[in-house]
Amino acid sequence: MNTISRIRFLNSYSDNRKSKDCTELNRSIKNPKWVQLLAFLVLLVGYVGVAQAQQQAKIPRIGFLGSTSFSGNPARREAFRQGLRELGYVEGKTIDVEWRFAEGKAERLPGLAAELVDRNI
Numbered sequence: 001m002n003t004i005s006r007i008r009f010l011n012s013y014s015d016n017r018k019s020k021d022c023t024e025l026n027r028s029i030k031n032p033k034w035v036q037l038l039a040f041l042v043l044l045v046g047y048v049g050v051a052q053a054q055q056q057a058k059i060p061r062i063g064f065l066g067s068t069s070f071s072g073n074p075a076r077r078e079a080f081r082q083g084l085r086e087l088g089y090v091e092g093k094t095i096d097v098e099w100r101f102a103e104g105k106a107e108r109l110p111g112l113a114a115e116l117v118d119r120n121i
Helices: 003-028 032-053 074-086 106-118
Strands: 061-066 096-101
Touching: 061 074, 061 106, 096 106
Parallel strands: 061 096
Antiparallel strands: none
């Protein structure tokens, strides 16, 4: 084989291959819009699955029922919060606390307790 034949052969082979691949691809995909739509739907389903997997777990809620006012015994409230922190809970982030106080009126305690029960605490 002489040099011109080799160049011609390689040149024609690479040109034919590129055009042949593109032509075959265009023939196999009749409607590229459907392929795009299918790819979009696959991505959308994958995104929704990831979003659902990343939802945070439900934060537990507890109720605190006191006979005094909210400002009545701050040391007790802080001790309660400290105990939660020692157990690994952070109020407002990993646990919610529903505070109820009777303001020194014992007759209010049953109603406040029922309110906490109604809220499924």
